[in-house]
Amino acid sequence: MTSASKSPWILHYNASSCNGCDIEILAALTPVYDVERFGIINTGNPAHTDIFLVTGGVNEQNKVVLKNLYDQIPEPKVVVAVGICASSGGVFRDCYNISGGVDTIIPVDVYVPGCSVRPEALIEGIVKALGILEQKRAAMEERK
Amino acid sequence: MNVLLSIIVAIAFVLIAPLLGGLFMGCDRVLTARMQSRVGPPILQPFYDVAKLWHKEKAFNNPVETIFTTAYLVLMVLSGVMFTTGGNILLMVFALALAHTFLILAAYAANAPFSHIGAERELISVMITEPVLILIAAGFYMVSGSFQVIDLFIVDGSGIILLPGIFVALCFVILLRLRKSPYDISTSEHAHQELVKGVTTSFSGRNLAKVEIAHWFELVILVSLAILFFTHLLVFSAIMIIVCFTLLLIIDNVFPRVTWKMTMKSIWLITLFLGVLNLVLLGIFGVLL
Numbered sequence: 547m548t549s550a551s552k553s554p555w556i557l558h559y560n561a562s563s564c565n566g567c568d569i570e571i572l573a574a575l576t577p578v579y580d581v582e583r584f585g586i587i588n589t590g591n592p593a594h595t596d597i598f599l600v601t602g603g604v605n606e607q608n609k610v611v612l613k614n615l616y617d618q619i620p621e622p623k624v625v626v627a628v629g630i631c632a633s634s635g636g637v638f639r640d641c642y643n644i645s646g647g648v649d650t651i652i653p654v655d656v657y658v659p660g661c662s663v664r665p666e667a668l669i670e671g672i673v674k675a676l677g678i679l680e681q682k683r684a685a686m687e688e689r690k
Numbered sequence: 691m692n693v694l695l696s697i698i699v700a701i702a703f704v705l706i707a708p709l710l711g712g713l714f715m716g717c718d719r720v721l722t723a724r725m726q727s728r729v730g731p732p733i734l735q736p737f738y739d740v741a742k743l744w745h746k747e748k749a750f751n752n753p754v755e756t757i758f759t760t761a762y763l764v765l766m767v768l769s770g771v772m773f774t775t776g777g778n779i780l781l782m783v784f785a786l787a788l789a790h791t792f793l794i795l796a797a798y799a800a801n802a803p804f805s806h807i808g809a810e811r812e813l814i815s816v817m818i819t820e821p822v823l824i825l826i827a828a829g830f831y832m833v834s835g836s837f838q839v840i841d842l843f844i845v846d847g848s849g850i851i852l853l854p855g856i857f858v859a860l861c862f863v864i865l866l867r868l869r870k871s872p873y874d875i876s877t878s879e880h881a882h883q884e885l886v887k888g889v890t891t892s893f894s895g896r897n898l899a900k901v902e903i904a905h906w907f908e909l910v911i912l913v914s915l916a917i918l919f920f921t922h923l924l925v926f927s928a929i930m931i932i933v934c935f936t937l938l939l940i941i942d943n944v945f946p947r948v949t950w951k952m953t954m955k956s957i958w959l960i961t962l963f964l965g966v967l968n969l970v971l972l973g974i975f976g977v978l979l
Contacts, residue, residue, distance in 0.1 A: 548741075548745075549738045549739075549741035549742040549745070550742055550745065552732075552735075552738040552742070553735065553738040553739045553741075553742040577726060577727050577728045580723070580728040580729050580730075582719075582723060582728065582730060582731050583728075583729050583730065583731060584731075585731050585732070585735050585738055585739070589887070590886055591886050591887055591891055593749070593891065593892060593893065593894035593898075594887065594894060594898065596742070596746075620746045620747035620748075620749040620894050620895055621746070621747040622746070622747070683745060686745075686747070687745075
């Protein structure tokens with residue numbers, strides 16, 4: 547385990563979610579779950595981010611914003627699709643304005659389904675993301 | 691102090707100061723978490739953060755960021771070296787101000803609104819702290835008759851007795867410089883707030899790591915400046931540091947962030963009043979002593 551997975555800073559973006567999953571993400575930061583135990587900080591700033599949490603099915607309005615945020619995050623980075631809407635579009639999948647999941651716009655590494663997602667599932671998803679972050683960093687070191 | 695000893699002390703400072711600063715920050719995060727009935731991160735978390743940032747991709751808004759953040763770190767180290775080798779306290783204060791100037795330039799170099807707001811407010815906080823730091827230097831001069839830190843070490847623990855007002859002023863400077871609530875105006879302490887990260891918003895990877903390390907150095911410099919008030923009373927000074935640190939954490943957790951105007955008013959009112967009063971009284975009664 548290197549420093550990459552000991553200090554994952556997250557960025558949370560709501561791509562037209564109903565706020566259900568967003569509340570659960572914030573719940574994970576409260577004393578009950580306290581993800582800062584693992585060094586996790588909610589940054590709100592793509593320049594400082596390692597793990598990108600996206601909720602919602604992504605509509606026409608915010609897919610540009612989503613792509614822009616993704617491009618601003620320095621490598622190594624991991625994208626986690628939080629909730630069923632972010633994973634596949636959920637019940638909104640066939641709506642005219644919905645892209646149908648985050649992976650239609652940017653590459654996604656971890657899918658955490660649920661409506662809304664439970665904090666335990668979310669933490670499990672982030673722990674999976676940490677493993678991928680490690681691999682990406684190792685691959686980055688090799689390329690050098 | 692001879693040259694060889696100065697070099698050894700300087701090297702020791704460069705190696706030990708970031709360790710102490712990082713540990714201090716780690717304790718801060720753990721204790722803050724405990725105050726909010728959370729478990730909190732490991733005590734070494736600040737070191738993990740910096741190590742991670744060091745291995746991130748190099749990404750800039752503007753390539754001069756690297757030069758400016760490096761200058762910030764180097765000047766901060768230089769200021770600390772001046773202090774620990776017993777150099778001139780005025781020169782040290784100016785080096786600190788110059789270091790902050792480079793941080794401000796780095797933040798202005800990025801074409802980002804939050805970064806610019808942070809830079810403006812950092813400029814304000816430098817403006818607020820400079821007169822107070824000069825006042826501290828003047829206070830030491832009145833006690834020891836010299837601006838050399840080495841001569842201040844020799845003053846036998848009379849710092850706190852003769853300069854209590856100046857000491858309180860320094861505590862306020864530390865609160866502002868640590869960018870802690872209620873004075874975290876230039877960079878919001880928690881990143882998901884309305885300022886994002888203020889002055890450090892646009893930095894990433896190594897540049898952010900350098901700013902973080904410079905911050906540790908600054909912490910150690912300011913704390914050692916506080917220790918100057920307690921020379922020859924080292925046990926007492928250790929107790930004072932722990933008390934001040936706990937008080938600082940409580941203040942940080944209890945108060946919300948104030949506006950920059952409020953910051954300026956409150957800090958200047960308290961520090962300039964207490965500091966100047968202290969110097970005037972020392973001037974009047976110093977003759978009698």
